Amino acid sequence: MIHMTLEDVRHLVETVLRRHGFSEPHVQAVAATIVAGERDGCTSHGVYRLPGCIATLRAGKVSPDAAPEVFDSAPSVVRVDAHGAFAQCAFHAGMPLLVEKARSQGIAMLAINRCVHFSALWPEVEPLTERGLVALAFTPSHAWVAPAGGIRPLFGTNPIAFGWPRADKPPFIFDFATSAAARGEIDLHRRAGKPIPLGWGIDKDGQPTTDPLTALNGAMLTFGGHKGSALAAMVELIAGPMIGDLTSAESLAFDEGTKSSPYGGELIIAIDPQRILGAEAARHLQRAEAVFEGILGQGARLPSQRRYEARVLSEREGVRIPRALYEEIQALLVA
Amino acid sequence: MIHMTLEDVRHLVETVLRRHGFSEPHVQAVAATIVAGERDGCTSHGVYRLPGCIATLRAGKVSPDAAPEVFDSAPSVVRVDAHGAFAQCAFHAGMPLLVEKARSQGIAMLAINRCVHFSALWPEVEPLTERGLVALAFTPSHAWVAPAGGIRPLFGTNPIAFGWPRADKPPFIFDFATSAAARGEIDLHRRAGKPIPLGWGIDKDGQPTTDPLTALNGAMLTFGGHKGSALAAMVELIAGPMIGDLTSAESLAFDEGTKSSPYGGELIIAIDPQRILGAEAARHLQRAEAVFEGILGQGARLPSQRRYEARVLSEREGVRIPRALYEEIQALLVA
Numbered sequence: 148m149i150h151m152t153l154e155d156v157r158h159l160v161e162t163v164l165r166r167h168g169f170s171e172p173h174v175q176a177v178a179a180t181i182v183a184g185e186r187d188g189c190t191s192h193g194v195y196r197l198p199g200c201i202a203t204l205r206a207g208k209v210s211p212d213a214a215p216e217v218f219d220s221a222p223s224v225v226r227v228d229a230h231g232a233f234a235q236c237a238f239h240a241g242m243p244l245l246v247e248k249a250r251s252q253g254i255a256m257l258a259i260n261r262c263v264h265f266s267a268l269w270p271e272v273e274p275l276t277e278r279g280l281v282a283l284a285f286t287p288s289h290a291w292v293a294p295a296g297g298i299r300p301l302f303g304t305n306p307i308a309f310g311w312p313r314a315d316k317p318p319f320i321f322d323f324a325t326s327a328a329a330r331g332e333i334d335l336h337r338r339a340g341k342p343i344p345l346g347w348g349i350d351k352d353g354q355p356t357t358d359p360l361t362a363l364n365g366a367m368l369t370f371g372g373h374k375g376s377a378l379a380a381m382v383e384l385i386a387g388p389m390i391g392d393l394t395s396a397e398s399l400a401f402d403e404g405t406k407s408s409p410y411g412g413e414l415i416i417a418i419d420p421q422r423i424l425g426a427e428a429a430r431h432l433q434r435a436e437a438v439f440e441g442i443l444g445q446g447a448r449l450p451s452q453r454r455y456e457a458r459v460l461s462e463r464e465g466v467r468i469p470r471a472l473y474e475e476i477q478a479l480l481v482a
Numbered sequence: 483m484i485h486m487t488l489e490d491v492r493h494l495v496e497t498v499l500r501r502h503g504f505s506e507p508h509v510q511a512v513a514a515t516i517v518a519g520e521r522d523g524c525t526s527h528g529v530y531r532l533p534g535c536i537a538t539l540r541a542g543k544v545s546p547d548a549a550p551e552v553f554d555s556a557p558s559v560v561r562v563d564a565h566g567a568f569a570q571c572a573f574h575a576g577m578p579l580l581v582e583k584a585r586s587q588g589i590a591m592l593a594i595n596r597c598v599h600f601s602a603l604w605p606e607v608e609p610l611t612e613r614g615l616v617a618l619a620f621t622p623s624h625a626w627v628a629p630a631g632g633i634r635p636l637f638g639t640n641p642i643a644f645g646w647p648r649a650d651k652p653p654f655i656f657d658f659a660t661s662a663a664a665r666g667e668i669d670l671h672r673r674a675g676k677p678i679p680l681g682w683g684i685d686k687d688g689q690p691t692t693d694p695l696t697a698l699n700g701a702m703l704t705f706g707g708h709k710g711s712a713l714a715a716m717v718e719l720i721a722g723p724m725i726g727d728l729t730s731a732e733s734l735a736f737d738e739g740t741k742s743s744p745y746g747g748e749l750i751i752a753i754d755p756q757r758i759l760g761a762e763a764a765r766h767l768q769r770a771e772a773v774f775e776g777i778l779g780q781g782a783r784l785p786s787q788r789r790y791e792a793r794v795l796s797e798r799e800g801v802r803i804p805r806a807l808y809e810e811i812q813a814l815l816v817a
Binding site for chain 1: 555556557558559561586587588589590591593616628629630631632633634636644646654656658705706707708709710711712715716718719720722723724725726729731732751753755757758759762766767769770772773776777780781782783785
């Protein structure tokens with residue numbers, strides 16, 4: 148393993164992105180996401196994603212420099228056209244108006260269109276909670292996941308993220324794929340030569356498999372059976388056609404076998420408890436703390452707890468990157 | 483089994499509710515929900531619920547006649563105070579303004595406060611889809627469900643419902659408890675003397691059980707492990723404190739051991755694809771049909787398919803009610 152400080156990681160990621168022609172706003176925004184993933188111990192959303200970003204660029208499937216365009220399209224709706232670039236800049240461009248609308252209207256949504264998405268969703272939910280908002284985020288991906296009762300890929304890994312602001316504490320945030328496992332997780336098993344648990348995927352004939360490559364080439368499964376499958380369909384619909392953007396099947400068709408990152412839309416909903424509750428907001432948000440205490444008080448964990456613990460550790464001691472991955476990234480500096 | 487037409491069922495339910503002093507708006511609205519549940523083959527949300535309604539009234543835990551009060555509380559927020567009555571009338575009172583706001587603002591929310599909730603959520607989602615809206619609904623219940631990694635009840639069964647309008651077809655709707663099974667389902671197993679599957683509940687010491695009564699007295703489990711548990715927490719927060727209403731633990735405390743229906747809030751979010759997409763809406767909604775075809779085309783089912791099939795059959799041939807339940811209801815006519 149290679150030990151690096153977070154500053155080292157940021158410098159390396161930015162240098163690679165710059166070297167390959169990303170404009171400075173995209174360099175900053177994409178690097179911030181990758182460093183945040185590595186910092187929080189989300190290995191499958193950290194530096195591991197960088198080679199995929201460059202491969203997507205080389206395949207002509209992401210713009211290195213398109214500037215996002217913001218549309219105030221209805222009193223409670225912001226739309227941002229990412230013009231084929233990574234989603235991060237588009238999110239930052241649309242967020243101020245989303246926050247303003249949530250605060251004035253009570254609830255508002257941000258639809259990002261024509262973006263390339265490779266990151267976790269919590270980096271987009273967390274800044275909204277820092278502004279006192281409750282937030283939800285959704286995005287389709289590539290058609291890799293079979294619906295419950297089926298055997299052929301149709302849904303993306305279709306993550307759902309949720310954030311809740313807490314006074315003087317890190318926000319309550321969850322962010323999970325509606326597939327049983329993230330695709331990156333299965334790929335990390337493949338790289339490590341480890342079998343995957345039963346229930347993550349099936350082969351091309353619909354038979355259960357523990358071989359990561361067989362699952363990647365067959366179909367992934369949703370979490371929680373028909374309920375997870377229903378949620379995957381919902382993400383497909385509300386962050387696809389509802390905002391005028393691609394389904395996971397359409398994204399995969401657009402990909403043309405280049406194995407690039409998914410292309411399409413992202414939906415973010417923000418709600419302002421202050422606007423709903425007025426002077427009573429602080430009292431009610433304080434009551435919510437009993438829910439968290441009820442979880443922690445019986446020895447269970449909050450969804451982002453491991454992430455926040457990893458964050459403290461990484462900020463103090465840095466992170467460790469597998470040597471093979473480090474060398475793969477070094478090679479991108481000269482390629 | 484007792485055979486009844488849907489008209490017979492409606493007449494019976496209305497007569498019982500009237501006999502116990504519910505005002506006519508509540509008689510109509512509550513009966514409509516119960517008949518719809520029975521009609522759609524949702525046994526645990528049909529006539530089976532009627533004795534519970536009357537028991538809740540007798541325990542003094544629901545108002546038989548409070549008129550809901552509607553507040554236009556922000557440009558995209560409607561609040562309805564149910565004043566302690568069942569949720570149905572409050573929903574009908576708030577729905578027109580919710581629809582109007584969703585159409586003008588793009589996205590809007592309806593918060594129902596201080597309502598008693600015993601029904602499924604799809605009866606509230608379906609009418610929104612009939613008005614061309616995409617809808618989400620959430621409500622906490624009583625603290626019956628342990629968080630993942632814990633053993634003590636904290637969450638309610640905390641259902642999530644989603645509806646998507648389809649041209650010339652019944653809407654795509656799902657509605658499920660974030661618990662592994664609905665509490666009514668476990669109770670129906672108890673009544674039938676049948677064991678429950680492993681994974682539905684645990685005993686007071688946190689050990690897995692297949693005995694329905696042991697699970698009802700211990701803790702129910704969430705579906706899908708830590709992901710279902712995270713969703714249960716979300717429902718607890720957004721349909722509880724975020725709208726100034728009770729958590730499932732607070733609802734159970736309010737219950738004072740009377741085994742009444744849960745008391746608290748319900749959150750409904752409505753989004754108008756027309757407002758987001760304008761002239762392009764029909765084209766994008768048509769693309770969504772490929773998702774449904776992708777599910778059906780591989781032999782999998784849509785979430786509400788069984789319900790719609792049962793509906794057609796019930797409307798033609800009526801329904802069958804277990805004799806013991808029928809007699810329990812007949813007794814309510816003279817008690």
